[in-house]
Amino acid sequence: MEQLIEKTITFVKKELAFAEGGHDWFHIERVYNNACLIAKTENVDLLIVQLGALLHDIADSKFHNGDETIGPLKAKKFLENQQVPTIIIKHIVAIIENVSFKGGNFETEFTSKELQVVQDADRLDAIGAIGIARTFNYGGFKNRAIYDPSIPPNLHMTKEEYKKSTAPTINHFYEKLLLLKNKMNTQTGKQLAEQRHQFMEEFLIQFYSEWNGKR
Numbered sequence: 297m298e299q300l301i302e303k304t305i306t307f308v309k310k311e312l313a314f315a316e317g318g319h320d321w322f323h324i325e326r327v328y329n330n331a332c333l334i335a336k337t338e339n340v341d342l343l344i345v346q347l348g349a350l351l352h353d354i355a356d357s358k359f360h361n362g363d364e365t366i367g368p369l370k371a372k373k374f375l376e377n378q379q380v381p382t383i384i385i386k387h388i389v390a391i392i393e394n395v396s397f398k399g400g401n402f403e404t405e406f407t408s409k410e411l412q413v414v415q416d417a418d419r420l421d422a423i424g425a426i427g428i429a430r431t432f433n434y435g436g437f438k439n440r441a442i443y444d445p446s447i448p449p450n451l452h453m454t455k456e457e458y459k460k461s462t463a464p465t466i467n468h469f470y471e472k473l474l475l476l477k478n479k480m481n482t483q484t485g486k487q488l489a490e491q492r493h494q495f496m497e498e499f500l501i502q503f504y505s506e507w508n509g510k511r
Contacts, residue, residue, distance in 0.1 A: 297343055300378055304350045307374055311354055314438050318430035323421060325426050327352065330417035334484045341408045344384060347375070348391035348414040356396075368392045395423070396470055398403075414484030421478045424492025426472055427498055437466030442466065443507065469500060 312321045331349035335342055351374070355367035368389045375385045390406045395415050421427065435442065448466040449470035453461065463471070477493040480486040 300380070301346055301350070302307070303378060304347060304374070305454065308350050308354060311381045312347070316434065318433045318437075319353055324350060324353060326426065327414070327417045330420050330488075331414050334416055334482050337484045338413055338482055340413055344378075344391075344410045346386075346388050347380075348388050348395070348410060349417055350355050351375075351388060352392055352395045352414055352418060364393070364472075395502050397476070398420075412481035413485075416480050416482050418490075420485065420488055420492065423473050423489060427492065428496060429466050429475065432465055435468070438462070438467055438476050442505075443488055453505065462463050466500075466503070 308324055309321050312319070312324065328346065328349040331345050332342075335345045351367075351371040352490045353367070353376075355370050362402045371392055372385055372389050375388065375493070387408065387410065390408070391414055394406045395418055397419070423431065423446070440462060441447075443466040447464055447467065449467040450463065451455065451459070451470065453471065458471070460463055461467075461471070473496055474493070477486075477489045480489050
């Protein structure tokens with residue numbers, strides 16, 4: 297098991313060597329550590345959680361013209377080459393296909409305790425101080441405005457609208473980040489999300505105060 301994890305880490309590091317800063321190996325490492333922490337309080341298959349966390353963003357569709365099939369196929373091929381049992385591969389592929397936030401109105405068709413752990417771990421990295429840093433990093437990467445008071449957040453986007461959105465970065469707080477606390481699956485995930493959520497709310501208060509020239 298340890299050897300498989302080490303091989304997977306090596307594979308992921310190589311694949312994401314030139315990835316955008318919010319979706320690079322360090323993001324994977326944080327999600328992996330979060331997932332291992334949450335798994336301690338959940339009745340789950342640790343190997344599936346670990347592999348799911350390590351491979352969940354192996355080919356994020358945002359960087360592949362919206363194609364959501366590349367990541368699962370890449371992970372499947374790697375795991376097959378490592379002679380991982382088919383039943384485990386299918387579970388990990390299902391986690392990769394369903395882990396991401398795809399807009400507030402999207403519901404997954406697959407669920408498992410292992411998916412819930414990996415999903416919470418991934419969502420924790422999308423909120424709090426790290427989440428704020430990643431959000432503005434990606435906004436800069438896509439050359440988006442920081443904030444435009446004339447463009448309100450869209451809280452009722454379809455999956456396709458969410459994928460194609462070019463809205464200012466501040467809007468993303470309302471369209472995703474501030475929604476995640478109430479979407480946590482596990483008790484540990486919920487507890488960890490509370491403080492990170494509060495930090496984001498405080499950040500926004502400070503942001504608007506500075507934007508509007510208030511003391």
